Amino acid sequence: MDSRAKGQLVIRDLHIAFKQNGESFLAVEGFSLDVRPGEFVSIIGPSGCGKSTMLNAVAGFIRPQSGGILIDDQPVMGPGADRGVVFQQYSLFPWKTVRENVEFGMKMKGLARFQRERAARTLLGLAGLLAFENHYPDQLSGGMKQRVGIVRALATGPRVLLMDEPFGALDAQTRAIMQQILTNMMQQLGITVLFITHDIDEAIFLSDRVGVMSTRPGTLKRMLTVPLPRPRQAAMTTSPDYLQLKQEIMVLIREESMKAMDNELSDGDGFGMKVGPEGLGALLGL
Numbered sequence: 325m326d327s328r329a330k331g332q333l334v335i336r337d338l339h340i341a342f343k344q345n346g347e348s349f350l351a352v353e354g355f356s357l358d359v360r361p362g363e364f365v366s367i368i369g370p371s372g373c374g375k376s377t378m379l380n381a382v383a384g385f386i387r388p389q390s391g392g393i394l395i396d397d398q399p400v401m402g403p404g405a406d407r408g409v410v411f412q413q414y415s416l417f418p419w420k421t422v423r424e425n426v427e428f429g430m431k432m433k434g435l436a437r438f439q440r441e442r443a444a445r446t447l448l449g450l451a452g453l454l455a456f457e458n459h460y461p462d463q464l465s466g467g468m469k470q471r472v473g474i475v476r477a478l479a480t481g482p483r484v485l486l487m488d489e490p491f492g493a494l495d496a497q498t499r500a501i502m503q504q505i506l507t508n509m510m511q512q513l514g515i516t517v518l519f520i521t522h523d524i525d526e527a528i529f530l531s532d533r534v535g536v537m538s539t540r541p542g543t544l545k546r547m548l549t550v551p552l553p554r555p556r557q558a559a560m561t562t563s564p565d566y567l568q569l570k571q572e573i574m575v576l577i578r579e580e581s582m583k584a585m586d587n588e589l590s591d592g593d594g595f596g597m598k599v600g601p602e603g604l605g606a607l608l609g610l
């Protein structure tokens with residue numbers, strides 16, 4: 325890899341519009357963010373505020389109407405190997421083993437077999453999956469599949485890892501384990517991460533900074549620094565600093581969610597309906 329390639333991500337004044345029912349509407353408006361090389365930044369915000377849209381633009385899947393995205397000063401013009409992407413749904417090849425899945429991208433890049441094998445086994449080891457290298461995806465739990473997905477995204481050597489609710493489909497215990505594994509991995513690899521989540525605890529536990537988005541059209545409302553040392557440990561989640569930050573983020577998201585709800589209420593025409601004094605039974609003719 326280019327030794328100057330550090331993984332600095334700059335997003336400048338992003339505007340993204342979609343067409344719905346023939347009309348154009350803004351999903352993201354004036355979103356700007358600077359992520360330092362090796363930094364872990366989470367973005368959190370009310371449902372539908374444009375988090376995935378913003379991430380998809382950074383991934384190069386969506387072209388913004390205006391604004392710029394730069395990775396190490398190079399403008400993003402489409403998808404590229406400088407960014408790895410992990411979504412909520414696993415996208416593994418079911419007919420390939422775990423190691424073959426991880427090696428796939430490296431093979432495409434023309435890496436020699438011994439290099440592929442060494443890199444894949446090291447990364448699988450970091451993710452606690454080495455014992456499963458010859459298993460097929462359908463022999464793995466959801467958490468393991470997602471770990472393979474993360475390792476596969478890392479295996480091509482991206483400068484920035486983009487993660488959109490990667491643990492959203494997992495149960496709470498598995499999720500906590502995944503967070504611990506991810507934070508340990510990222511501490512060793514020092515890669516830049518932009519992480520989308522709905523979960524405030526997850527955002528704080530993993531991140532150096534947490535960005536809270538406004539309601540749609542989404543922009544960055546506040547950026548908060550996480551005052552916790554690394555390596556992160558579960559015991560930190562009861563510290564006063566942690567709880568204060570959690571409270572602050574909760575208030576910000578609540579404010580924005582209420583605004584989103586107000587917008588929905590004023591758009592809709594059914595919310596003023598009244599049920600008669602006889603209640604549900606009478607309404608249903610029972």
Ligand SMILES: Nc1ncnc2c1ncn2[C@@H]1O[C@H](COP(=O)(O)OP(=O)(O)OP(=O)(O)O)[C@@H](O)[C@H]1O
Nearest residue numbers: 342343344351370371372373374375376377378540
């Ligand atoms: N391809 C598309 N075409 C039209 N509208 C879209 C498209 N993708 C997203 N939208 C709309 O843009 C807005 C932002 O969607 P987005 O998925 O980015 O929000 P989000 O913050 O990630 O939501 P959630 O937290 O619920 O996942 C929503 O109103 C959504 O319906």
